[in-house]
Amino acid sequence: MKTGRSTAGDTKARILDATEKLFIEVGYEATSLRQVTSRAIVNLAAVNYHFRSKEMMMQSVLGRRLDPLNERRLALLDAVEARWPGHDIRCEHVMGALFVPALQMAREPDIGGPSFLRLLGRVYSDTSPFIQSYLIGHYAPVFGRFFEAFGRALPDVPRQELGWRLHFALKALAGVLAGDDLGNLMPTFTQGQQMSDAHVLAQLTSLVVAALKAPAPSSDQLGALQDVFDIGEDQHADERAKLEHIAALAATVEDEAQTVAAATAAAVNRARRGSARSVRNEGTARSATASMAVRRDHCAPFPSNPLDDWMRTRPRT
Template identity: 70%
Template sequence: MQGVHRSTKRLAPMKTGKSTAGDTKARILDATEKLFIEVGYEATSLRQVTSRAMVNLAAVNYHFGSKDIMMQAVLGRRLGPLNARRLALLDACEAHWPGHRIRCEHVMGALFVPALQMARNSAVGGPSFLRLLGRVHADTSPFIQSYLMEHCATVYKRFFDAFSRALPEQPRHELGWRLQFSLKALAGVLASDDISNLMSAFAQGRPLSDAHMLAQLTAMVMAALRVPAPGSEQRASLQSVFDLDDANEAMQRAQAQGRETAAAAAIAAANAVANADAGHRAEAAAAKPRQGARAARNEGTARAAIASVPVRAREPAVTFPSNPLDDWMRMRART
């Protein structure tokens, strides 16, 4: 019998209404992006995406095939244009302020100005764009970290070299971990809010430009990059706090051991009292005179006899009051 041939070509999902394949794909990407911002990569599921995008699972499989490919498309459509704009602006800054004339603020501006501009434009980023960047850099899932290493390593190296020229007093290894720490802290702030709320928080009812807001955001980052390395006095001060904590822990352990010792002593005293009482009872039982074997047998026989008597036989006789006339006749006969 001739075998049934099964095609390996994926079937397109059935279209409904006037929705096109491009619209469906965009809805899926938008839904995935919003879920990723809200809950991160690991907690984003295909079931949630289909529910948010109002499509079936066949549509997701048709356009992407897997969750990883779908997430790569989400990140690629945002981070790709962003990194291109960042590198172009960094090139312009380095040309305008060559060599060590470039300042830390210039490099920080080249890193964040394109992100702010894209957040202002709904066609390429929109209001949630900064939150997306914050989530990307704060997400610890292996997939996101691998994607950043693969697609953003060149950009990171260019900006690290620029920061090194702007901060020649900092050793490269010191600058590296400071950048990682401070930029991740800033990413956490961006992931928790959107640009409108940030503007409102910084403005406090006053007009505030993007440059002013960026200065507010990056001030602490640049302070962390520029602060000198800690000296011996700072290390000694912190070491004294560690020593004080050790002393407090030792005192608490000693107090706890003292309480345990007191509790053990109380338990031992209670046990001694109980043992003494048990000894007294044993001595009293030993001092009690013993019955002879015959007396014990007689006592047992008497108890058995009493127990064998019928209940009615053991009941006391019932007496009735005497007749007064009979008593008078008996007394007269005696006289």
């Protein structure tokens, strides 16, 4: 029989699992508490009881996965730096310390599981301000350690240049991981051949390392791209001129249509006023005719005969 404490623990775990899956599928902004409660089969009161807010719930999701990952990363980086001190360290060594723990956790269901790489990909590619601020606030020391290690492995790359190159390369790799788990990546890189995790990681990191070590663009490369930009700007200017011409024609047509509509409305109003006057005049004429008829029917009586008047008024004896 489960105790109340274990039941509460199970509820909390279900909420975290549901939130993690939704975050992997749709990202932080699109993950709603309603979706979490539906997938975890709990009510909103349970979510509020354990986490009080969506932000705290997501912090718990990230913390339970990323905290153990970063502990492993730092431990492995310490061992790598002890083995290859100073500038003896290679870029591949640092990349290994960054990704080997993630591959290990992806094979351990209790602390990561098959979806762990997709979770990492979503974390590093999600653009929501909350996720980005959380990563900067909680894992800045880890990022700093690895940045310094990359700097020793790539001493010829200026630090400012190295910063945005790392950002670009790791974001690109994170986008790949966010779309597919390791099981889908393996056939792509191995092409049906059996390969170890080290071989697969080498395939992935070779792209990243190439981006980090790429030489600065030459004047010929810059000139070629500038030529394309110039052509594109000319095309854009031509297209914009066409659109402005079309907009001007449309405005002219609209003005003419409004003028015609106003003239038509005025003509209709004049016609209505003329019709109303005709009706009023016709009514006045009919009234006058009726009045004349009434006056004819009530003509004054013909004067009486004076003798008759005398005969009617004389005294009778």
